[in-house]
Amino acid sequence: MVRSGGRQIPVVVLAGFLGSGKTTLLNHLLHRSGGSRIGAVVNDFGAIEIDAMAVAGALGDSTVSLGNGCLCCAVDSSELDVYLERLARPEARIDVVVIEASGLAEPQELVRMVLASEHPGIVYGGLVEVVDAAEFDDTRARHPEIDRHLALADLVVVNKVDRAPDAGRVLGLVRSLVDRAAVVPATHGRVDPEFLFDCRPAEERVGQLSFDDLHHGEHDDRDDHGEHGEHDDRDEHAGHLHAGYDSVSFASGRPLDPRRLVRFLDSRPEGLYRIKGYVDFGPYDAGNRYAVHAVGRFLRFYPEPWPAGAERLTQLVLIGTDLDTAALGAELEACVSDGAPHADEQGMWGVLRYVQGAAEDPAA
């Protein structure tokens, strides 16, 4: 079905495990898409929408954020449809929509939702899976279902090859796990946008999903929720990647103390796989906020000037398994600065150890 006066807008689903590089890749596309206008739908797992903040600057009004929780657990696709409707309006002049899934989403659920959309102006444009080459073996060992996700993909981006000493082996392994997907290596998500936007028609790729994949959940999930309450809700999603994962969201209007935060980060528990957000160190660096990313044992700070007019806030999301969420919240609270009037010069050294190029690179 082609909408009157124009072609249908492809909707690409961008998935991949926590921290694999989806937002980085999306930002690359936004800067490198030439004349194409990309609309983005961003879905975060934590209560604070860090990813949406990371792409919003580049996009203005053509980003929509789907807030807290995995989109794959939405009961039906109507919420998504509302956003797609907005992005597909001719005056938005969008050429392609990219849905960035949360790092714990079930990609086939998202694909199902796009295919179930009744919007005549859009068409499913394929599933892109991003893989962290450095973490791939560990992630697969913990989540064997990753293999199933790769088998559904149309394009697999094996990202962070700069961090993987055996990137060639990982590439070979990924190639053995995909069905028909193209597999491309990348650093910082730098792939040719053509890989994503020049997609085959939807009919072809429906064949990659089983009938069960596509129809699961169509008999109204709400009935189950209503009858059995929260417990069954968990059961229903027990096979989902996010089962067993907790998140902690932390916000503070008072600056954090850099020494205390680094001590906290250096001693973070094993299960705390992912941290992302922005930190205000107050007088230690009044001009910059510090984006922070931890993925497994990898940790980096990225100083960047505060956007004009931005509220000076620290906002962090922590995601992992077996987390003592109350204790983590309290530990972060204890990182809030006592409000000492000046910053001593050495205070930031611990942070700078994790800023690329600022010192020896201990986290590489």
Ligand SMILES: Nc1nc2c(ncn2[C@@H]2O[C@H](COP(=O)(O)OP(=O)(O)OP(=O)(O)O)[C@@H](O)[C@H]2O)c(=O)[nH]1
């Ligand atoms: N060394 C290296 N780091 C990368 C590369 N790509 C992304 N990163 C870093 O990896 C971290 C996570 O990247 P994101 O793009 O936020 O990952 P994500 O998949 O969106 O994360 P979630 O939304 O939490 O699932 C950030 O610190 C990125 O700068 C890469 O190719 N090499």
